[in-house]
Amino acid sequence: MNVEIDSLYQGMMDRLSDLRRERSGYEEVLCFYAEVLAAQRAAQQDMVVAEPDLPEENTRLRVREGFPLIAREGFPVDIKGAELLFGKLCRISQKGNPLLASAGKALQDAVDRQEFNFAQLISATLTEKTGDIKALADGAGVSPTILCALGRWSMQPSLFAVAVALAGEPLLDDWQRGHCPICGAFPAMAAFVGKEGKRWALCSFCGHVWRLNRVGCPFCGAENHKGLRYFYAEGEEVYRVYVCDHCTAYLKVMDTRKQGNLQALPVDDVATAHLDLLAEGEGYVRKAPGVMPMKIENC
Ligand SMILES: [Zn+2]
Numbered sequence: 001m002n003v004e005i006d007s008l009y010q011g012m013m014d015r016l017s018d019l020r021r022e023r024s025g026y027e028e029v030l031c032f033y034a035e036v037l038a039a040q041r042a043a044q045q046d047m048v049v050a051e052p053d054l055p056e057e058n059t060r061l062r063v064r065e066g067f068p069l070i071a072r073e074g075f076p077v078d079i080k081g082a083e084l085l086f087g088k089l090c091r092i093s094q095k096g097n098p099l100l101a102s103a104g105k106a107l108q109d110a111v112d113r114q115e116f117n118f119a120q121l122i123s124a125t126l127t128e129k130t131g132d133i134k135a136l137a138d139g140a141g142v143s144p145t146i147l148c149a150l151g152r153w154s155m156q157p158s159l160f161a162v163a164v165a166l167a168g169e170p171l172l173d174d175w176q177r178g179h180c181p182i183c184g185a186f187p188a189m190a191a192f193v194g195k196e197g198k199r200w201a202l203c204s205f206c207g208h209v210w211r212l213n214r215v216g217c218p219f220c221g222a223e224n225h226k227g228l229r230y231f232y233a234e235g236e237e238v239y240r241v242y243v244c245d246h247c248t249a250y251l252k253v254m255d256t257r258k259q260g261n262l263q264a265l266p267v268d269d270v271a272t273a274h275l276d277l278l279a280e281g282e283g284y285v286r287k288a289p290g291v292m293p294m295k296i297e298n299c
């Protein structure tokens, strides 16, 4: 067991309990996410993930040129551990809404009949080959969105292990780009942290957190305030939605000086889906999926 990863899961579970008390409208999705987190936390205790070996010279060059440390297809994943977790998540899904429940059942049946190629799902999810995910989903008779989510949740403990192992890399200290220095994905969400309210991003893929520039759009790099503004929902000043008219992206940002913490941000992302709807209603686009990359009730 990796104590650091275990405490990250514990932090998310604590935050989730707080949000469940405060946000009754999110009870169903948070209750489901609590089970996903508990399964991921249990799974990470037995996971074996090879620590990536990055030659220093190559790392220095990649960081200088703005390339992520690891190409997505090269991410080390404990396939066996992820497959066991996938089975558990299929069972958990059967307690969810009817669509999730039937997908969980269909996938579990396909696994039991040895008709589901899990390694292919991992490969397609890592490389975001949507055509391959759709083919696998069609074969099992389930929604590609649900299958993709289950694939990502199954890999999450492995991805976290890599992100945690590389987070202390000193060469990353000055990285303030809009994409993740470890895997290259865009932020799922961001937070203001510390007395000065420095802006930190949460990676939508590996879960790493990194410093962003104080201003500007992380997606297109625009710094001209003319097309950049934010809004918040009444009575909910802890979350701001920053929108960019240059690229039509939006980014939810939590002020951890008021509530919550950076490490538990995935949970706040799930519990602020109403802000995604508001931003999308104004014509802005979410550039990177959240932990719960689907509106479960609609998928
Ligand atoms: Zn990442």
Ligand SMILES: [Zn+2]
Pocket (backbone or CB within 6 Å): 217, 218, 219, 220, 221, 222, 244, 245, 246, 247, 248, 249
């Ligand atoms: Zn932009």
